[in-house]
Amino acid sequence: MMSRSRKTTRFVVVTAAALMLPSLLTACSSSGGSGGSSGGKVTLTEEDYFTADPDNTAYDDIMKRCGAKAGVTIKRTAVAPTSIIQKVLQQASAKTLPDILMLDNPTLQQVAAAGALQPLTDLGVSTSGYPKGILSTGTYKGKVYGLQPTAASIALFYNKDLFSAAGLQPPTTWDELKADAQKLTNGSTYGVAFSGGTQTEAPWQFLPFMWTNGGSETKIDSPQVVQALQYWTDLVDDGSASKGVVNWSQSDANSQFMAGKAAMQVNGAWNIPVLAKQPDLHYGVVPIPTPRAGQTVQLPLGGVVATAPRTKDTGNQKAVSKVVSCIVGDTTQLSLAKAENSVPAKTALLEKFGNDNPELKSFTEGSSGWRSRTAKLGDAWPKTEAALFQAIQAALSGKSSPSDALSSAAQSIK
């Protein structure tokens, strides 16, 4: 039998452990907290989702430079891209949001709707010089909650060698794209590659086709949207695009293009460094073809928004304002756009940037007209995006016709 003293010791240990557990847990959860001042110098926290280069290094430099400029230390945290929203929601409920938060632009509406952000205008950050698309992406219920340093969209990449071998010019209309794709399809090479495979990327790639054809995200079963989806489906059905597109992300499409297995691809300029690793590949970039000749393609606006969450500590507002202004400032816009192969957000910087970086010139032209995905639907966009994705998948995989797929998708979000 156990002696009394040992029993007591064990009792104390067990009770202490039981009592300590909850306090340990709270200690863990509250350590995330927002910035404070230590040793006289203010420390601000910043959170983004750039775990890979070139953005990772670029943002390290930006935070160092902007921190120095505002006279503060910035503690940067990069969360995995797939878990940034979960992380932000968790921080919102624990009231431990960072002072500065970088978000993928369509998700801003969700976070702003949650009430977790402060209007940048209240902080005194200037919103002038931005095109309409960027302002509407950052605007929730009439107030600007986020601004982008840079912007990105998509275009048509074509393989110059395959085109000249076939004696073709890059297409400008839907009919030309379809005919060229058919002619270029040969053996294991398909005419065109695009992404139909992930919930955010497939609708993003489909929007230029749907918008330029007169379709709108507010009525996804309209004849114009059906026609655009029919066009995509035809490319797959007549064998000009692989059946695999239904499962491809944008980087899968780029791999196909890079391996010479697709003569064209719909994709963005961020692939330029990847494509440069294949020196034998000669490619050109042209705008995505339009339904009729002479139209201007309507492209979706991508990019990252800088936001300032509401935090418990309101003493550092001036510093936050300075840092946000620096993150979206002209210097950052130019250097970041160059580093990540995007374009500066402000209209006034585009021409100079295009001249200095000729490989991005085809993106700077018209970039001030890029449209926000959330302009019409606000925080209801994810539901429509998911419905569009289902319709794209159903049509491309041959499960249902484009019109049936879209009408059932429209039904599901009513």
Add this chain to the structure above:
Amino acid sequence: MSVGTAQAGVNGVVAGPREVVRRRRRTLLTFTVRWIYFLPAAVYLALFFGYPIVKNITMSFQHYTTATFYTGEAPWVGLSNYIAVIQSQVFGTTIVNTAIFTVGCIVGQFGLGLLLALFFKQRFPLNGLLRSLLLLPWLLPLIVSSAVWKWILDQDSGVLNEFLVGLHITPGPVSWLTSPSLALGSVILVCIWVGIPFNAVILYGGLQEIPTELYEAAALDGATGWKAFRHVTWPLLRPVTDVVLVLGVVYTLKVIDIILGLTDGGPANATQTIATRSYQLSFSLFDFGQGSAMGNVLLVVSLIFAVIYLRLSRRSSNV
């Protein structure tokens, strides 16, 4: 201790008042000590199992959106999350897919696992090495395995299609992951591959427990080969197979990473299960109320199998 005090009472020895106090004190102490031993486990269970389940159940009756995380406001909406989830077009598909996926995986994993376990019971060179290689799928992170399988099953440049077309087994490349009618089958295939080690290892352990004398005795009575399996191996392996099957069902019902990695629930919901749909509702559509309602459907199904498991393990411990 308690037996001793009971006997004292039975023997009719009258205890003095001091003795009563001491006895009471002692029972109180026993009682407290018992609770103290029980407490850490109870606290742990309440914190890490009780709280999430209760929270999930309450969430499913609330309008719980992204805003809730910041403001804490989540109005009660009664059963409307459940109604929305059940009435959605996808619900029927997810239920059928979950059933086919679970049954397909379990039958494949268990069948192949049992065959491999029986195979490895034989003595042959390199048995140990091969058996440890069999564990490989178990050691790989699921995200890695699904990325590799996505390559293998790729329609245009996947190694499986190269092989099949090269040997003229199929006339052209097969759309393993991109055809709505084949995708679920392909996902089940990968799930079986992932699950074989678990089944084979546990069943192999069960087979080792069966005394060899029984086979010798059975052989004398003329039961060898299939007959020996039917009348000796199978009945004696039953307690193990029951447990493997029930645990397998619970593990398979909740599979999410393989599906997300291979097809993301697509094409066109062809591989959408209750688990992936619950994830999608919460984390891509930000409707946490409906997401947890869907999660609770899964919880109830798993619970049924958990009860079966408890019953079975109680039965086998009574044997």
